[in-house]
Amino acid sequence: MRELLRLARQFRRDSPDPRETFVHRLRVGTVVAFLILIFLLLR
Secondary structure, eight states: OOHHHHHHEEEEOSSSHHHHHHHHHHHHHHHHHHHHHHHHHHH
């Protein structure tokens, strides 16, 4: 669990610009959604 939290901290983006933060979160969310989809299709 600690390793997952460490990995999540690496992906975290602290930017003063809310637009950059939103775009980054959107990209990360899209990648996670595709990984879940691929995992479910291969199962």
